[in-house]
Amino acid sequence: MKNLHKDFEFLSAYLDDELSQGEKTRIEEKLISSKELQDKLKELKKIKELTTSSIKKVEENPYFETRLNASLSFNKPRQNKVKKWYPAIGFTVVTIILMVILKFNPTIIEDVIKQQKTNLSGFYTENLKPLLLTAGLTNKDIFNFAFSKQLPLDRSNGKYLLLGSKSNGDNYFEIKNASIIPNGDNFDKFIKALKLNNNQKHQMDSILDSYADDLQSQVLVNDKNTVAINPNLWNYHKAIFADIMAFAKEANKNEFNKIVPSGYTFYDRPEVVNFVRKIKNRPDSQYIFITPDSIFSSTFKFDRDKFRAEMEKFHKELKENMKNFDKKFKGFNFNFMIDSNLAKIKHDTAFNKSFRIFVDSNQCRVELGNIHIPDIELPNFDSIAAQIDLATKNIQSFSFSIPKFDGKNHFKFKFREGDSTHSFDFGIPNIDSLIGMHRNFFYSPGDSTAAFRFFQNDSLINQKEFRRQMQKLQKEMEKMREEMNNLKKDIKKEVKKSKSVEI
């Protein structure tokens, strides 16, 4: 059977004329004697004929070559060889160009980075206005800045800027909510403590005024919620404090000695004037910018003269048309919001190199690691700074509780000072109704304790002064009551009018 199958294969090859002469002879001999092989040959012949006759060749395509030529033009092998080197050639060319550029202009990369920084800072530094205008900085604020290192940033939203130094000498600033800022209204108390006459008081005002113009360009804000702080602000704090103390020493040495520790000698006025002049003449174009999503240090030139000219023009317009005032004033509205991105920055090492940032719901604290604060020498200021702390400790904190009122014309309260307790009993007409009506005016809801700060030798402690303040308050309340009554009358009139129209 196997042999027969082999013979069939040979028959197929015999049919195709693919056998050698010997094989051909052998199969032909077998064919003569085998009917089976003859039939198989006939069958294979028929199959071969059917195959050959059944399949026609494929039709010619006249466009084949045209199409192929088009394809080949995109597939030239020699071009491919060059194409293969395109990336390497490109890389080499770019490298050479960069090398040439860097050889002749080595600072180009730094310039590009600077340019990018300038673009970013340009966005945030647009339309920066002095804090004085937006926050309505007063002489009291300047005084508080000297004593408490705090400046109001945004009164409507109760945001304050606080400066500080850590024990290791690193400086920091904080933006805090007013609710956690101690009440530091010490200006009037300071004047009273020193028993300054009107003339001296004016002098004091003019000293503080003289800093307002410089101080305003130290802290700038804009409508993009950017705060720009000049590191020279720390020096201005020293200068204003030194100036105030030097004036106080000169104005009333006896009273001055009462409020500063014994044996403490402060600078003489000429020494302070020289120090102030140095600070004012120092170029101060380097600012720290705090934006809602970033903090960076950059140069910025605040044009005081231009701003002053704008303000003069603004005041002129203000006089001419009060409506313009509202529009313009709204343009300067500042509302500092701490963006959540700012909190993320604290994890950014690039920022950490220059700043350390701590953010929570009430405050944003920025420690100036590598930011250099220009130090203007005021001899022995650091040792005196410790004395300043002592001096300000004489500004003590008192707390008192407002009790229930046991009579219409009597007002009693107690307060604690250290270990001793002081009791007061005031006979003030209508004070109960006054307080009853405006209780919230005196203390926060839910907390019957309000904090007061004043000088130890201040005459405020005595009953007379307290009574005077209460009476003043009573007058203001009466005025307010009148206004409210007038308003009520107006509303009634309006209601009557509208009713008559309906009828």
Place this chain on the structure above:
Amino acid sequence: MKIKKSKEDLQNPQILSLDDDFSIIKRFIDGEESVFKLIVQRHKEKVRNIIYLTLGSNDAVDDIAQEVFITVYKNLNQFKFQSQFTTWLYRVTINKCKDHIRKMKIRKIFSPIKDLDKELGYNISVEESNTAELVQEAITKLPDKLRIPLLLKDIEGFSYQEIAETVQCEIGTVKSRIFRAREGLKNLLKPYEQELML
């Protein structure tokens, strides 16, 4: 004597073809790329026909033929002149066809059921078939390894040697496969024995 032999060679079209292919390829390698169109002109129909026979359909004939000549064009510089050009050309053609068949089979796996009708083959229904169509239908049902040698022999007139070189196998294997193809064809056509007068 030598002159006589070359005259004999000239009378043999296959050898003439070999010489012509070699000389054209040499010119191409020497940088005369325009002669490639001569190669195309000489072999395009054979190549297209092999593709048609191998696939059993003329749908992709021109596309595959284009691929074949592009491959040849790209690699012709490496031709060693150790075998006939056509052997290499047909091997490239058969390999391209096999690639195409493989791709089609893979595509068929991911095709929707309704597309299964569009299988490889001559696509002729039995109802409307005549003798030729019945045979074509049967040929498409043969496995590639049997169908390709059979058609190269019976349609293209290749020798067993040429088939062996083209499909890269032994001559004995070619002989066996062609016989098995014919046997397979006979079995496939058995239902139509009387019509075909088998």
